[in-house]
Amino acid sequence: MSLHPTLQSYADAWTHSIEAITELVQPLVEGEWNRRTPLPGWSVRDIVSHVIGMDCEMLGDPRPIHTLPRDLYHVTNDAQRYTEMQVDVRRHHTSPEMTSELEYTVIRRNRQLRNESREPGTKVRGPLGTELTLEESMRSHAFNVWVHEQDLRAALGRPGNLDSPGAHIARDVLLAELPGVVAQGAGAPRSSAIVFDVHGPVEFLRTVRVDIQGRGTLETAPALGPAAMLTLDWETYVRLACGRVTREAAADRVKAEGDPDLAEAILRNFTVTQ
Incomplete structure (x- = not known):
């Protein structure tokens, strides 16, 4: 079996955006990973960490066991704390560690999508213990990854893909x-x-x-x-x-x-x- 036709546009959009992100960050030197982005408190590294974390959750990986620092001024509610966990746990990772984990996660997600045979209405895990359909999850994910691609482009001065599938x-x-x-x-x-x-x-x-x-x-x-x-x-x-x-x-x-x-x-x- 293959991916349901209803889900194909979301898979295509994710693929296009994640490949663009990989291309954007692959040549970065260590200092460039610390560049500010349009998101308060988040660097280029933090956004890539968030993208990796989102895909790990799409894969069903267990969430990291990690205690957040108390001085993160941009984290003010439960939803932000939930999101920040995947980011802060990677905050001191080096450039090679970041690009290697991104590439490995993309390989795993591509394999998952090739083997995806569930119906669009199948219930899956969402953020903060919520439940949503597979279609809702994939649409939201394609949207989020494209938006974060744009965040990275803004931070790195590399505009583009404003008319992409995402x-x-x-x-x-x-x-x-x-x-x-x-x-x-x-x-x-x-x-x-x-x-x-x-x-x-x-x-x-x-x-x-x-x-x-x-x-x-x-x-x-x-x-x-x-x-x-x-x-x-x-x-x-x-x-x-x-x-x-x-x-x-x-x-x-x-x-x-x-x-x-x-x-x-x-x-x-x-x-x-x-």
């Missing part, structure tokens, strides 16, 4: 969160419409309509006379949605029309990742 998975994941951002997060008025016009390597025009009950839905049809309209490039959209840049820092790359208070509220609640 970018299209990211578009769908982030768009699924948009109705909640507008309706619940920003509290957009009932019976209103907000338009998002995104240009660049990945382009889309979407409308979030808020019904009389205050629920938001995503539509591809443009709205006439929307309450607000936000126009921005794809990279800025991703960086805002993933909390890599503040709305103030990205102000010159976002054009807002219509109700300025509503537009500000949307941007204030735009981050949907932890």
